[in-house]
Amino acid sequence: MTAGSPAASSTGRLAARLAWRLSDPAVGVWLAALGVTLLGWIVVNARGGDFLTQPNVTIILQNCVALGLIALGQTMVILTGSLDLSVAYLVSLGTLVAAETMDGREGNIAWAVLVVLLLAGAVGLANGLIVTGLRVNAFIATLGTALILRGWIEDTYTGPAGSVPGTFRRLGYDRIGPLPVSVFLLAAVAVALWLICRRTRLGHHMYATGGDEHAARLSGVRTHRTVILAHVLCSLCVGAAALFLAARFGTGSPWAGTEARYDLESIAAVVLGGTLLAGGRGGVVGTLGGVVVLAVLDSVFNQLSVDPFFKNVLRGVVIIAAVAVWTRRRRRGAPRRTA
Amino acid sequence: MRRTSVVKRTSSVKPTIAVKSTSPAKRTGSVLGAVLLAASLLVSCSSDAPPDGSPSAPAGSGAPDDDAGREAEFFAQEEYDQQLSLMGRSPEGPEGRPWEQMLIPEMIPTEEYALPEAEAADIHLCFSNAGVFNPWRQVGMTTMEEEVAQHEEITEFTVIDAEGQDDKQISDIQELAGQDCDALIVSPNTTATLTPAVEEACGRVPVIVFDRGVNTDCPVTFIHPIGGYAYGAAAADFLVDEVDPGGKILALRISPGVDVLENRWSAAELAFEESELEVVDVEFTDGDPATAKSVVTDAIQRHGGIDGVWMDSGATSVAAIEAFEDAGEEVPPITGEDQQDFLQAWSERDLTALAPTYPTFQWRTPVIAALRVLAGEEVPEEWRLPQPTITEDDLESYVRADMPPLHYAMCGCEDMPGYPQAWGG
Amino acid sequence: MLTMRDMTKSFLGNRVLHNVTLDLVPGEVHAVVGENGAGKSTLMKLLSGEHTPDGGRIELDGEVRTFAHPAQAQAAGIGVIHQELALLPDRTVAENVLLGREPTRFGLVDRAAMERRTAELLDDLGAVGIGPGTPVRDLSVARQQMVEVAKALAADVRILVMDEPTAALAEHEVAALCDLVRRLSARGLGILYISHRLREVFALARRITVLKDGRAVTTVATDDTTMDAVVRAMVGRELTSYYPPRAARARVGDPVLTVEDAGNERLARISLSLRPGEILGVGGLQGSGRSSLARALFGAAPFTTGTMTVAGRPLRPRRPRQAIGAGIALVSEDRKGEGLALRQSVRDNALLVTRAVPGRQRPPGDGALAELLARVRLAGAGHGAGREVRFLSGGNQQKVVIAKWLAARPMVLLFDEPTRGVDVGAKAAIHTLVRELAGEGLAVLLISSELPELIGMSDRLLVMAEGHLAGELPAGASEEDIMRLATTDRTALARKGGERR
């Protein structure tokens, strides 16, 4: 998957800086996405199919949105050195609350959006407080909230509920040229988060906290506050994903999140994008790349009608392999070409 | 307007129309009434909960993937009555080929979809599958593939598997609609959520829906067995007959909130209420045998014995039987499903048991229907398949020692060339 | 402007500060001196809000303040330069310097401003050639130190705490820093200057407070005291009588360890030999390669060139396991990080090596273990080896580390700062023990940044600079000799031959 061109870092600062940039997985994963697309195009066309048709491109993009939004949120918490396993149930709950609040009426849309985001924010806040305040390991803390949400859902809902008015459904189905409108939602969120990560204090503090909480704290960073905010951001993204899915389903679905395994899939996408699971390194761009890779792979699998069980095998291999490659890069610090 | 039957979301409104859908005329009348009522409901509580004519879910599936999108409390008298009446009817169609039979069909013309001579021998069939996430669907999928193999006029058969994800299946349907399919078969993962996608596809290609329905009448035909009420009632009535009055009944359910399973239970609940039997426990097993076995063991201990076991599906029935054996108890009358392990346990131990089915042979029908549509032959607007129940009398004809434990006997596949290897026999 | 009154602090039942009182006036440089483990750093951590005191109070301009979080202390105008650098290696210099106080424009971080401000701060320090955009991991320790200083100054502080700021700096850098300190105090900053380099202290400070065993022994005006008086106050006894007597018998026998012209990316042209029964001291500034030498001999950061023999047989260990197998032991300078598994019991730590390297030596039974612990003079070795080591004092922890190695019966003992962060009593105990071990014929290599210790313990001295051996000194060499060699500059070393890196 990689071909090494060893140590360029020896030749002076400039070269080192260059290597620093090139060895950035965020670059690699996009190259990988490009490669996969190319590969898919070749294979599919070889089989007499046509890969890069407008509808197909639209579908690939469409499939990026839900996972993309959630993975972006997950990126925020992972960067900060935390984790969120509750996203799957939160997204399900989100779709239900959205659909029930809208209840088929145009007038309720704004209100529903607000309610969903508030709910998501609250859950994120709870996660953050449990992790920082009670000092429960993020893994267990969010697993716990996941269980709690699950109970809430199963106790309250018995199958899809509520209905989404046509105007809002357009978010799920309309497209401009080959671009689904929902992709613009994803793009907007991505840009916002990118700005937060790179251009705000919160962002700097997230990287610092994830990189070395002790050092960050000594430098006067409010590490707890940072972690909490990261969790809130994450949950807000999940809320956005829930709204999108509600628009797509036209109703709320209690298993929208779990059947798609968004909890583990999102983490997979994040690390695929080269973000360090331990935190402190990585970012939005890489995660998007990871999501695109997964989406394109899925599309190729579809075209070649790969056995669904075998798909899982391939997914597993891809994830492990990718992370192994990032780790090697990080150890070597030398630029690599990924195909 | 097939799909406008009443969905009660607010208990204030009760369905007022009792239907004895015998003659088409009466039925249309009733349907008309239903429409009006639905309309009136739309005012009081706008809900696009799906039709209750809507089909059932794969039996034995623990995963909450099965759904027709409605509240559990919901119980539709009309649909209930109709299903029970249908159980008694003898279907039209060729003897011994239940997958081609139909109940109270309302045939519709399909000339508009007929293929020109040139293409008639070169058919591209497409299928958007909800997934193969449980044995029932795997048996079904195999059956459909074998059915396709029997028709050489089908030159291409494209299947896309949604892996139980609504979002993915929506895209899948869009993708297939974009390809050059002659007909599109859809087995929806969720009724409510897939409606828009199916409607979109209807415009491009003749669509055939089976197993679960969608909240639109745009598909050419909708294929499904009689339904969940009939299933649940059959099992309950059996216990009412077999268990002495005052007997303690344990009800084992897969998981809450799966509409079809809710239907089965609500029908059973009704039957038990009218009987002298006492339902001492209603437990959820997540379709996991280990859980089921534990639950049953606990129940036996707590109530000092159980006199009858009602199940909303077959996945855990053998575990339940074993629980009684391991507790050194006589196995009471029990209901299961047409999975081989249960049937074999039943015949070996010669239990008092019953196996209502949600037949997997329905996976053959969509292919047949598609070919008819593309040939311009008429098909029923709603293709109701018979829903046999296995009793002591015909048990032996379904027991197949050579088949895998999780194989569904009601696959109607014994006569197919690939049998039994293709099904793992 | 600042008064710390009766500051008291204990960790897990260990009292490390006893009612320490200290005050500071604007424009003053107030030195806090004391041996390692005297409680200097803890005192500062209370002031910086890293820890909260168990007793006592902090008054700023007469009003009582409590700092629950470093941010609060910084907001109150207290800047700290930490001994162990609190920098994020992956982030750029600018991001580190302004962490927690990034300049923003329209709510967004203004990177240009960041880099500008950082550049200013660095110029102000006379620290040339540090690009604000460089990732910190690319900088040398000395430069990272400078970044740390800049970071502390980034907030407009009124009180600046400098905890061993010159530990890692070369002479000319130290000079620059001293100028800076004077300039800052001239601006009216109050500076708490922590160091054990008395020369700097006397050059800079107006007043000196001496800490010993967590107590403030005395506070005197620099002009009214002498170095010797301060040293006496620090160690509580005359220097000469402080270190155990050297072994009488002359060292004999062939070297148990020899290194010929060895090197790696941190070391160059290392040649030395170590005999049974001798204590070979290694001096030099922090970052001069002392620790790298120990780690290389131990195979933790192996030599990549040159030859090495252990007990006559050629062996250049590539893994600690190899070195241990050959009878080499390393008492690391980072006791908590590298020496001990803090949550494990004394027993488990003491047996770790023998369990991990079965070939070497069978794990001792309870009886033997008890003897061993008594042997290293583990305080309270009597009551059970079941205690988790994190609950022990620094001194006792260090003794456990030594016990761990003695259990494996090594031939060569490498001590890297064995008495850092150790209280005086334990320190003396360790010195005596080391001497004993040498007396029994073990070969000892002793690394220390405490010149008195180095001089007092060593039979022979090597001094390192810039990764080279700058020279060898006989027993009884003076601090000046050592510092001179230690600050040999690059060109001189180059003349000695061998370019580095």
Next chain:
Amino acid sequence: MTTETPTTPKAPGRPARIAALLGGGAPVYALLAALLVALAVTDPGFYEPDRLLAFIRRAAPLVLLAAGQYLVIVCGQFDLSVGAIVTAGVVVAAELYSEFPGAHWLVVCAVLLGAGALVGLVNGLITTGLGVPSFITTLGMMLILEGGVFFWTGGSPQGYLPDDFRAIGRDDVFGGLPWAVLVCAVVGAGAVALMRSGFGRTLIATGDSERAAALSGVRVHRVRTVAFVLSGAAAALAAVLVGGFSGVSAQAGSGLEFEAITAVVLGGVLLGGGRGSVVAAMAGAFSLTALFTLLNLQGVSGALESTVQGAIVIAAVGLGAADWSRLRRRSPSRGGPPS
């Protein structure tokens, strides 16, 4: 010269002692006791020997998984693949019997254990050798196993499990003592012995401080890999019990990985390694099973069960976490300066 120095009190002192105790997982024993009492109250018959044994039999698989998971967690890693191993184990066993109907149950069990160990070995090698975070490695392995086994069997197990194989999970050795209980006891004893042995101690030390262990000559990679192997084998054994207890099922192990981790953490074992006892971990497993049984007897709606579970887990772990984080805050910062 063995003077007691002022900074060294005789003993750690009460708070420290208590902290240590908490570390030892005192909360879990309290929790377990409380649950058992509650069980006695709700169902007086619960303590009849045969029912108690039945309860232990029921808990046995989770206990085995917890023991295995403990080994991995205590050396600072995760194993998310155990649930998949259980599912795969049951399905593969059935598949083996359909291929070789006459096979002796011991052979089949041996094959399963071998396979489980092999999976663990792969997990270990990828994690230690390639430096892929174990969370990702085992997540990928989970996908691979789930996909692979069903791809192989064409979606569902093809064979039956004969009675002699099922005896271990189902029947009694003699006089009402179930095999499962025996196995559970043996494995428990084995685990305790292992953790008392030199290997066990080095394992914990590795989890506590990898650097210290490595510098003391511990083969860190090897030790961790062994932990993964044992965890895999334990999971396979659990598969034998589950398959025996309830027969062929396509979802025998779903969700067990999280239950196992939860159990271990309930036992006061520190995620990240270095602290906790295997007994406490297994007690955690019993508590979890007791909790399920209790909720069952209480007739808590199946829906709300998970909510209760989540709340209890967070609370219990929060309690246990109270002490170590205080220390963690002061522990030396990760990124020290290169010397």
